Amino acid sequence: MMKQRQLWTSRGVLALIALLVSACGSSPDVGLAGPGLQPQATTGVVNRLSAFRYVHTLAGVPATETPSTLKSLYGGQVLVYDPVARTAVLANNSSAKGKYDAAVESNTRVYKVAEQGLAAWSSGYNAWGSGYNAWGSGYNAWGSGTTSSATTFTENIVNWDAIGLSSAQALVPEQGSGIKVAVIDTGIDLNHPGLQGRLDLANGKDYVQGDLDPSEVNGNTDGTYSQGYGHGTAVAGIIAQVAPKATILALRVLDPFGEGDVATVADAINYAVLKGAKVINLSLGSNADVKALNTAVSAAIGKGIVVVAAAGNSGDTNVLFPAAPADYLTGSQGQGSVGVGSVTGTFLKSSFSTYGHHLELTAPGERIRTLFPGGNVVDATGTSFAAPVVSGILALALSTGLNITESSGAKALMGNLNSTARPGSDPAYPNGLGFGTVSAFRLVDVYR
Structure with missing residues (x-):
């Protein structure tokens, strides 16, 4: 699988047109196609965390807990584990608070x-x-x-x-x-x-x-x-x-x-x-x-x-x-x-x-x-x-x-x-x- 992208080499200065957040408006006109950026081969697999609906921030996590035990408690995936601060962040599909939750937030595209x-x-x-x-x-x-x-x-x-x-x-x-x-x-x-x-x-x-x-x-x-x-x-x-x-x-x-x-x-x-x-x-x-x-x-x-x-x-x-x-x-x-x-x-x-x-x-x-x-x-x-x-x-x-x-x-x-x-x-x-x-x-x- 190859990543899709446009391959361009510009000639001269091209004015970039303002794009509104609503995505209306125009992008810049492109120059003539050239060799430019070569596609990269896709390698490896990374979990796409955007699929999870919620993020949980944990506080007061005891030293007896590990990322593995927290995953067993909450499901999903442990994103951050800090045993010194006794905090952690997890992503899953449940809005229910667990025993260490300080906050449960939607996994929004903010x-x-x-x-x-x-x-x-x-x-x-x-x-x-x-x-x-x-x-x-x-x-x-x-x-x-x-x-x-x-x-x-x-x-x-x-x-x-x-x-x-x-x-x-x-x-x-x-x-x-x-x-x-x-x-x-x-x-x-x-x-x-x-x-x-x-x-x-x-x-x-x-x-x-x-x-x-x-x-x-x-x-x-x-x-x-x-x-x-x-x-x-x-x-x-x-x-x-x-x-x-x-x-x-x-x-x-x-x-x-x-x-x-x-x-x-x-x-x-x-x-x-x-x-x-x-x-x-x-x-x-x-x-x-x-x-x-x-x-x-x-x-x-x-x-x-x-x-x-x-x-x-x-x-x-x-x-x-x-x-x-x-x-x-x-x-x-x-x-x-x-x-x-x-x-x-x-x-x-x-x-x-x-x-x-x-x-x-x-x-x-x-x-x-x-x-x-x-x-x-x-x-x-x-x-x-x-x-x-x-x-x-x-x-x-x-x-x-x-x-x-x-x-x-x-x-x-x-x-x-x-x-x-x-x-x-x-x-x-x-x-x-x-x-x-x-x-x-x-x-x-x-x-x-």
Whole structure:
């Protein structure tokens, strides 16, 4: 069985048309068909957790219980088991509460890139990307010449200079080496030339189609692109520029239209931890505060994993979940996770970015040149693309030799992330941009 997708190589810049969440509107016209992305063989079998109707969050689970005994009690599948916190998350088809239940929630499709704004993973009023080009010659070397191996697109250098990225990469020649970043998203173009040698191909997983091939899939068959197509590849392309030697683990939890259910996202977080991820990037969000997802994030933090979430693109104070509880000062998970909003290259709040007391940090998120499936590049806009900037910077810091295995270490790293940020300077939002804008150089300088 081969995965279905469109294979295109573009000629020139093609304008991407805004897609409304209701799925009306048009996708971009495509260029001439070319070799582009090659289909991947489907291998392995993965349980499709979307088939389960309910998720159960357990608390006070005694040490005598194991995943096997919990499965016997509840049926279904154990998604998260944390014996230290004495918590667990299970998915099954029963709404009845068991002896350890703290909450029973419907396994709804609440997590989506479409929640990031009024248009497909966009600023809320424009398409997420302003156009795409063929990959061409690939990345360009830094213009300043201060790094020997890090490369990027020249279009991004203004944003990278604003956060001191070139200096940070020069200070940390490891550039993320030895650090695995999980991208829990719509999948990744595994054959993109900009990602070769940077992917954990052995442990990728596709929860949507139930196999071990986390490639992007275009859900449209009419020559247009489905709403979520390319989102995960764009996220991965940003991480690859910020931390060029980090390893990216692709976990596909969102379908071609950018939607995913609670059980799938929770299990992917737990799986990322088991497969050695030190940073988890969640460029997705929901208006619903789901206890099962929060428990999965907390379990990851408890093992010293840092979690980065996009804050949302509604332009108001309604920071999405799980970014909202990531607030360092007031959020229930703020000591090991971070919610990220977007600013311009001059540190002004992006018009689409959420803000307010639940926003912890900001990063550049407008017209970031990054990767698009089929060997293409794209200019991406949204908090979905500010989040991986922070994920990449955390990978840089971790590659200095930090060995974090528990929540106290994650708390210390996140504390330094916030304390080294450039304080917010947008006069229109004096108290609405959290600790300010991430500073790559100032953070890694703490460890070098």
